[in-house]
Amino acid sequence: METLVQDDMKGESAIEDIPILQVMHLIKHFPVHGGIFLRKQGVVHAVDDVSFDVRKGQTLGLVGESGCGKTTLGRCIMGLYPLSGGSVKLHGQNITGATGKKLKSFRLRMQMIFQDPFESLNSRHTVGEILEEKYIIHNRLSNDIRGSGNSSSRRREIVKLLDRVGLSEQAITRFPHEFSGGQRQRIGIARAISLEPEVLICDEPVSALDVSVQSQILNLMLTLQKDMGLTSVFISHDLAVVRHVSDHIAVMYLGKIVEMADAGKIYDHPMHPYTKALLSAVPVADPKSTRERIILKGEVPSPLNPPEGCRFHTRCEYVMDICKHQEPRLEPSEAVILKYSSELLNSDNESLNVVKDSLDAVKDSLDIVKESLKYTGNSNSNSTHHLVACHLYHEKEVKR
Amino acid sequence: MINESKAKLTATSDIILNVSNLVVSFETEKGRVKAVDGAGFKLKKGATLGIVGESGCGKSVTALAIMGLLPKPSGRIESGTIEFKSEDMVPLMGKQGEMHKIRGRQISMIFQEPMTALNPVQKIGVQMNEVYQLHFPLMKSHDMDNASISMLAQVGIASPDKVIRQYPHELSGGMRQRVMIAMALSSKPDILIADEPTTALDVTVQAQILDMINDLQAKLGMSVIIITHDLGVIAENCDDAVVMYGGRVAERAAVPDLFSNPVHPYTQGLLKSIPGFATTPKSTLPTIKGQVPSLDKMPSGCRFSNRCDHVMEICRSAVPLETEPAKGHFVACHKY
Structure with a gap:
């Protein structure tokens, strides 16, 4: 039976704590060409030195x-773009720059769901053909024991797959345009899970859908993730959706991660000024809500020429001198506690109030960190820290 | 409130x-x-x-x-x-x-897609002046420019005198939507x-x-x-x-x-x-x-x-x- 294979795979990775997906110092620059001789005129710094781990069965929200x-980051992880630097590891194996057979064997274990269900499905293929393609491509290659070798067994698989994502068997002979947006996204999901991958990269999977359909798809994805033990990276601009599905969240600004922590921590105690502004800008469907809204000034600077120092300094209301020339590192928030206890209480720094505000947050996160240290005995995993890249929270820089 | x-x-x-x-x-x-x-x-x-x-x-x-x-x-x-x-x-x-x-x-209207709602081959200033040409035909073109500039300033565009000489593609999505709003509001609807x-x-x-x-x-x-x-x-x-x-x-x-x-x-x-x-x-x-x-x-x-x-x-x-x-x-x- 085909399902046995899945169970076996689960059994293999009994050590729950090793990260399945590791992204290390990933850099992606796109050269911009122009002029008569199409000379290189500049570089778009799309992703600049991004690192994170995702553990088994967990979801990292970007x-x-x-x-x-x-989106670029997601595509880099999938190997759809060659990297400009850094590496991506799957189960500790470096998959950077893999080609040919090797790349395909990684793709077998890592799949992607795309944003636009209207464009990511071939409109001239029936749903059956779209889903069958995966089995054909990967079977020929891996010669494994999935039993998807001939067309009737493949069809059996596809029917099972459609049932799993809530579509009927009749869908096999129909074309993508005959389906609504939500159903098409179900087909996209079916395609992504057909080879029972370990890692799923979801790039804005529900952004193009209506509200009432969005919740159906989110429910489906959560169920599948639980059933299949999927590890996933969930990319979205919708903070409420990300919060709903993620264990950990990384907030990106101009190609860099500015803050990364457990989902609850980021939302309850955001630390980076950008995260705070982003969260406060989300309209909440509650007229009684009394949140104070932070309106950011200006626009996101061009990634062709990102600002020096902290990339957010041009729009930050707490900007200090140091922010303009020194880039803050993404560091655990314990640094804040050090800074707070030692220096800042006595100083007359403008940012004192800001730091005071986040004192409670820090205390909380410290408790959680301590607790988790007790459990795991591992202080290096990023999942237990509240990482933030901001000079407000970094002791050494402020002292100068 | x-x-x-x-x-x-x-x-x-x-x-x-x-x-x-x-x-x-x-x-x-x-x-x-x-x-x-x-x-x-x-x-x-x-x-x-x-x-x-x-x-x-x-x-x-x-x-x-x-x-x-x-x-x-x-x-x-x-x-x-x-x-x-x-x-x-x-x-x-x-x-x-x-x-x-x-x-x-x-009654004025602004649309979802600021890129498709603006004419890509006309400068912002020209498009904004259209409103005045249509509804206030006696206005001098110099006054129209000034009115457009002050309208753009009101919607929070930093250098409106520069923007009226730019084309829509030179502006970001947020800026374009601001221009659309400035246009819609220029006749004080x-x-x-x-x-x-x-x-x-x-x-x-x-x-x-x-x-x-x-x-x-x-x-x-x-x-x-x-x-x-x-x-x-x-x-x-x-x-x-x-x-x-x-x-x-x-x-x-x-x-x-x-x-x-x-x-x-x-x-x-x-x-x-x-x-x-x-x-x-x-x-x-x-x-x-x-x-x-x-x-x-x-x-x-x-x-x-x-x-x-x-x-x-x-x-x-x-x-x-x-x-x-x-x-x-x-x-x-x-x-x-």
Whole structure:
């Protein structure tokens, strides 16, 4: 039986704590060519030195506004773009720059769901053909024991697959245009899970859908993830959706991660000024809500020429001198506690109030960190820290 | 602040736009379909009305009908009235000259896609001056430029004298939407209709734009209709809201009432199905089953009947009439 294979795979990775997907110092620059001889005129810094781990069965949410590099990052992880630097590891194996057979064997274990269900399905193929393609391509290659070798067994698989995503068997002979947006996204999901991957990269999977359909698709994705033990990266600009599906969240701005922590922590105690502004800008469907809204000034600078120092300094209301020339590192928020206790209480820094505000947040996160240290005994995993890249929270820089 | 302004706006003379029983139909391959089927609502002077619904619910078509911009010849107003300052505009729709005096002068509209709504081969200044050329033909071109510049400054564009010499593609999405708003407001209209003004924009830019619309509304004393699919935008920016489904108004009420006490099963489902910051992460979200049927396949009777959890016999046969279970809170559902 085909389902046995899945169970076996689960059994293999009994060690729950190793990261399935590791992204290390990933850099992606796109050269811009122009002029008569199409000379290189500049570089778009789409993703600049991004690192994170995703553990088995967990979801990392990537949020940020358009142009922050989240989609590029997703595509780089999938190997759809060659990297300009850094590496991506799957189960500790470096998959950077893999080609041919090797790349395909990684693709078998890592799949992607795309944003636009109207464009990501071939309009001239029936749903059956779209879903069958995967089995043909990967079967020929891997010669494995999935039993998807002939057309009737493939059809059996496809029917099962359609049932799993809530579509009927009749869908096999129909074309994508005959389906609504939500149903098409179900087909996209079916295609992504057909080979029972371990990692799923979801690039804005529900952004193009209506509200009432969006919740159906989110429910489906959560169920599938639980059933299949999928590890996933969920890219979206919708903070509420990301919060709903993610264990950890990374907030991106202009190609860099500015803050990364457990989902709840980011939402309850955002630390980076950008995260705060982003969260406060989301309209909440509650007229009684009394949140204070932070309106950011200006626009996102061009990634062709990102600002020096902290990339957010041109729009930050707490900007200090240091922000303009020194780039803040993404560091654990324990640094804040150090800074807070030692220096800042006595100083007359303008940012004192800001830091005071986040004191409670820090205390909380410290408790959680301590607790998790007790459990895992592992202080290096990014999942237990609240990482933030901002000079407000970094002791050494402020002292100068 | 919102509540105060609402309290004094109850007399009928304060209603600037009154749409009633509006029916709009389109000629399609499958025959004439009614995209809007008996929609009605009132816009109070100086207030903000939100029209919310999913794609295909007829919210944009309603706006186009008000503007007299229905695609011709396929779309037409079958029946109903659109009273602007107590005068029915529907008979004027056929006469181009009459509508010109109102459209862009007294009622302006901004569109979802600022890129497609602006002419890509004309400079911003030229496009902005068109409004003055049309409605204030005696104005000198130098004055037009100055008026455009001051309008752009009002919508928060940093260097307006530079922007009027630029082309739309040189501006970011947020800037383009600001230009659109500046254009729409340059004739100091009484009503601004904003059709998904921020859907194509990022949340932080959306916050900037909505904030700016609110400011300008207070400054210019105009009424605003915001059309959106985002209930959050409605909750934060509108005084009254209209929930549309399948071309009909399902429910309309003052925003605080609608959110604290939604009565139509569709509104209830819609509010519950949004993952909010308060919902338990990874929990199963309540959903509305099925999907919006296409206009030619709408069920008879109540159009929501095939997706409703509270469906009764009567829902499948009779169209529910609008009732008022609480003061100022209207709903079209057989339950009430």
